[in-house]
Amino acid sequence: MGDMNLDLRVIRTRESIKNALIALIEEKGFEAITVKDLTARARINRGTFYIHYQDKYDLLTKCEEELIKEMESKVLKNIPKVIADLETKAPNAIPYAVLVPFFEFINKNRGLMKALLGPKGDVSFQTKLKAFMRKALINSTPGSIIKQENLLVPPEYLVSYIASAHIGVIQEWLNHDGEESPQEIARIILTMTINGPFFAAGLKK
């Protein structure tokens, strides 16, 4: 049996469908998309769509999971390495060193990220992203940098606060269409996360 994943036609078809999806989400929002829309845009027969995906939700889910998996392998897996490289030298530089590759990844997948996180996107993707960031927050603090007894607020709220705040900044950034570099966004977000939004607003000390 020839590997189905290697056939050029399969690769072309799937890529074409995914590009159509990204374009159509931005144009009319995911809810409004029909399978007919997708296949017309992708220049394939409608029946062909059903060979690869059960329905449009299956397509969306697979795109999201692919993105998150890549994020985990390219960003999450590198966190321990980044920490090991820095902890002897400058422990304060760790958050920056972790965030920059994250924002670089987002920048490379701007199209899909913007569609999924945009005003016509998919709430459940935000949930997946938050779960990813929850992992990142825990993995990047090996041992016990975050000690339960030191917390001034319940841990779930702390994680929700940080994760949502970051997603909000990412959404804003994606709308600015390439004005700020990943490094600049990392600096902006860390100013608010480390010193607090009030300090960043010039309202403290």
Add this chain to the structure above:
Amino acid sequence: MGDMNLDLRVIRTRESIKNALIALIEEKGFEAITVKDLTARARINRGTFYIHYQDKYDLLTKCEEELIKEMESKVLKNIPKVIADLETKAPNAIPYAVLVPFFEFINKNRGLMKALLGPKGDVSFQTKLKAFMRKALINSTPGSIIKQENLLVPPEYLVSYIASAHIGVIQEWLNHDGEESPQEIARIILTMTINGPFFAAGLKK
């Protein structure tokens, strides 16, 4: 012509449809809802639905706008009064005095808020909520408490950060189903916003 808004039948029908909407969003998500689902749950004829709403999107939009309008009239309009009452005594208490009524309002509309902000909810409602919070942030700082020249980060990112962080905490809170009071949530969120999430995590000073 007798006012359609005062007829008992109309009130009953519309209320029934809205309750069906809330229940069905939580059960299967807004996208999956059909008009048939709504009218079956609401115990009305399918044709009747179209007398009151153009389609399910029209229904959703009207529910959202009604909620936001009420928020504006009950929460936003009171901000200047709250500030006037407190600014001579304790200016630091202002954020708390503004947040508590906000969370109390959310608590009173738990059902709809949970459905709209939940994992099967509507992204565009988050956008509307953020716009509301943007207004609240600006209105609650009359004159020039937030001065452009004092900002350490671009203002759009500051607002996005704060608004999204708050929404994240609200989502978490709505899932905890009534464990914390509005006052407790206000304290939790202000600890993080004023001192910063890092400080709240026990990672600073």
Add this chain to the structure above:
DNA sequence: AAGATAATAAACAACATGTCGTTTTATTAT
């Protein structure tokens, strides 16, 4: 109680869905 009007039941065309079997076309492996 009488008149007004909202809700119902039933039917309609238009359209999207998911699934076929068949034919054509492109790719792979020999």
Add this chain to the structure above:
DNA sequence: ATAATAAAACGACATGTTGTTTATTATCTT
């Protein structure tokens, strides 16, 4: 280069939802 193989295109199908419209019934207002 070519035969074998797999993918894509095509056309058709039953099914379900949508939004509208009709005559009829039930309910509210005054």
